[in-house]
Structures are given as C-alpha cells and as structure tokens.
Amino acid sequence: MPVQLQFSDFSGPRYVLQGLKLLLSPGLRLFVLLPLLINLALFAAMVYYSTQQFGLWLACLQATLPGWLDFLTYLLWPLFVILLILIIFFTFTLFANLIAAPFNGLLAEKAEVLIRGQDDFPPFSMRELIAMVPRTLGRELRKLMYFLPRALALLLLSLIPGLNLLAPPLWMLFGIWMMCVQYLDYPADNHKLSWRDMMAWLHQKRWKSLGFGASVYLALWIPGLNILMMPAAIVGATAFWVQEHHSLSVRP
Template identity: 45%
Template sequence: MANNPLSGVGYLLRGLSLISKPGLRRFVLIPLLINILVFSLLVGIGISQFDLLMDHFLPADDSWLSYLRWLLWPIFALALLLIIFYTFTVIANLIAAPFNGLLAEKVELYLGGRLQEESGSIKQVMKDILPALFSELRKILYFLLRAIPLLILFAIPVLNIVAPFLWLAFGAWFLSIEYGDYPMGNHSLLFKDQHKRLKKARFTAMAFGGSVTLLMMVPILNFVAMPAAVAGATVFWKERLESTGGDA
C-alpha cells in the first residue's frame, strides 16, 4: 500500500467511528474516564502557569524580545498546548495501558483478526499489566531523550521561533508510536520492531499522529481522542503494518 498521509487521517476517523459500535463501547469506558480526569487536571495547570512562562521566555520589558511578544504569543500558546497534550498522552496512557491493550484486541477481533487465548478476561488483563507498563516506560524514555533537547530550544533566542514547529513534527511521530504500540504489542512485537514498521510508513504514521493532535484540540471530542486513537491504530496495524516486515 502507498505511504499516503491521507490514509493516516482516515485511520483515525475510522477509529472514531469504531468506538461507538455496540460491541466495543464498554471497552472504551475506563480509557475515557482516565482521559477526562488527566486532561482536565493538566489543562488547569497549564492555564494557570501560561502567563508566567510567557514572562520568562518573552519578557514584557524594553528588550527586543518584548517587541516580538505580540507576534509570538500565538506560537507559544500553541506550543504550550502541544506540550500539555503530549504530557497528558504519556501520563494517561501509562495509567490506561492495560485497558488500551484490551480495547485494541477487541477492535482487532471486530475487524476479523485473531486474539490470544483468554484475551479479554480479567485474568489476562492482570497478566498484561506489567508488560504494558514496561512498554509505556520504554516509550517515555524514547520521548524524553528527544523532547528535552526540543524543549531547550524554547529558551534559545531566535531558535525558539522554530521550536514549536519542530515540536509539532516530533509530537505527530511520537503519537503514532504511542498508539501503534497497543495493537503491535498484542502480537508481542518489541519496541524496536514496532519502530521499524512505522518508519516504513512514516508519512502515513505522522499524518495519523498529527490528526490525533488535532482531535485533542477539539473541545468535547478531545475526551475520546485516546480510545479513538487506539482503535484507529489497530486499523492501521491490520491494513498496513501487519504485512510489513520489520527490516529497515
């Protein structure tokens, strides 16, 4: 299949449709509740701290940066919003990892895939908790090793103008890794192999992650972004990644 960005957007839209199906709705409930609680908390913190961050990076004094404040304010607002969303994604997915894995399994079954024995049972969910948390911690390490240098750019004059755009591109890629892990992890694919498969469909993957970012910015719909992304990533896996070898 072609490495088509439009396909990446389509996978998320199909995921959004899938989570409303009668056979899948009950598996969305716990990820949805976690989503709402974590998102509400982080947005509250972000709003309360935004002016302090603006004063720190773009001081309202007589320096030359102060004259750019009015121009760069929207860019920094977007950057803070993206940082909140990606921080929220890491935290929410860490908490909801076993339930997101279960949702991915049920979506794959709905799509005609095969599940492991005992899949979907409480016993299986409990067995999956430690592997799921380990996988989330591996993704957090991957995220931090790349996010910290990007965040440092926000503190460097001139370079901080391009930092939000670099952050946006990295965030789209990271979200494809974050949510692609659930269906691929259900098939015992390690992070290294998941990463290689996504690299073979990089434009599709980044479009998928970018569309997740946009969905997270839409009021009300942002609460279903996580389960929709899990379902969409499962469609992505079944139709594009499953048949793609891990060799780079």
C-alpha cells in the same frame, strides 16, 4: 461477523475515521469506557492546573527574550503561547496513556477481534488485565525513554533566543510522529512485536503512519472530539495494523 474494511487505498486519516466509527460498537463499549473515564479525569485536572500556572509560565518564557528585542514582545507573544500549549498537550497525552496503558492494550485486543471476526486472545478476566500491567507499563516506559531526550532537546531549543522561533513547528512535527508511535504500538505489542521491529515497521509505513498521526494530532485540538480521540485512535491504529501487518518486513 467481521467488520468489512472496504478501503482500496488506505490512508492514515481514514484509519482514524474507522476508529471513530467502531468506537461505540457493542463489543467495545465497556473497554472504551474505562480509558475514557481516566482521560476525562486527567484532562480536567490538567486544565485546572494549567489555567492556574499559565501566566507564570508565560512570564518565564518571555524572560528569555534579550532586552534589545523587547520591542518584539507583542509579535512573539503568540508564539510563546503556542509553545506552552504544545508542551501542556504533550504532558497530558504522556500521563493519560501511561495511566491507562493496560486498558488501552485490552481495547486494542478487543478491537482486533471485532475487525477480524475471530478471537485469538485469552478471554477477558481480571487476571488477564492484571497480567497485562507489567508488560504494558514496561512498553510505556520504553516510549517515555524515546520521548524524553527528544522533548528535552526541543525544550532547550525553546529557551535559546532567536532559535526558539523554530520550536513551535518542530514540536508539532514531533507530536505528529509521537501519535504514530504511541497508538500503533498497542496492537504491535499485543502481537509481541519488539520495540525495534515496531519502529522499523513504522518507518516502512512512514507516510501512512504520519497521515494517521497528523489526523489524531489535529483531532486532539478539537474541543469535545479530543476526549474521544484516545480510544478512537487505539481502535483506528488496530485497523491500521490489521490491514497493513501482512506487508511487515523488518531489518535483521
């Protein structure tokens, strides 16, 4: 029986709540567990490495401050800390989704089946999972190509004295947008929507997409909840797709 999406005026944050609500549905539990275990293992490794290196990274960033502004060190220190945390967050999210990409695509498939109440996808098998690996990894690499030049520009901005004060809010805005791109791409890719058309669709749904991305981004900073957010965001993004794709119109 299909899950009823009873939202007369959908907004991005409510899709995230829908994802959390459906996360432990019987038809999804197995497909949630696999990316969740990958997420946990990578998160533990990233936290351990970051705590070991954090002091060194902080010293390197503070060294970019001109000598005549040394008196501002104590005022700028919190900004440097926020900047480092944002960079670590981006790195963790990037690698977690790259490693778990085939499982994430499969989770989006099964979530769509649950929401629609009909199954138009091939039955689950190891052959199906293996067949998804080249396509999903290729798509993740496309996202990486989109992410890296923009992240590099922000990183360079972070090293320019004075202008680096703008880096934390810009990183945050970029992070919110990347949450849209990252998670809404899974159901779009399952329907063979090209990267160009998917990005055009996201721009058409800009405010709802940003609302969804901001909700995921903020939830990822909440201890405990952040572990569940990768699979919850995939399910929520699939609910977004099911509700909104009928109004898709892309540029020729």
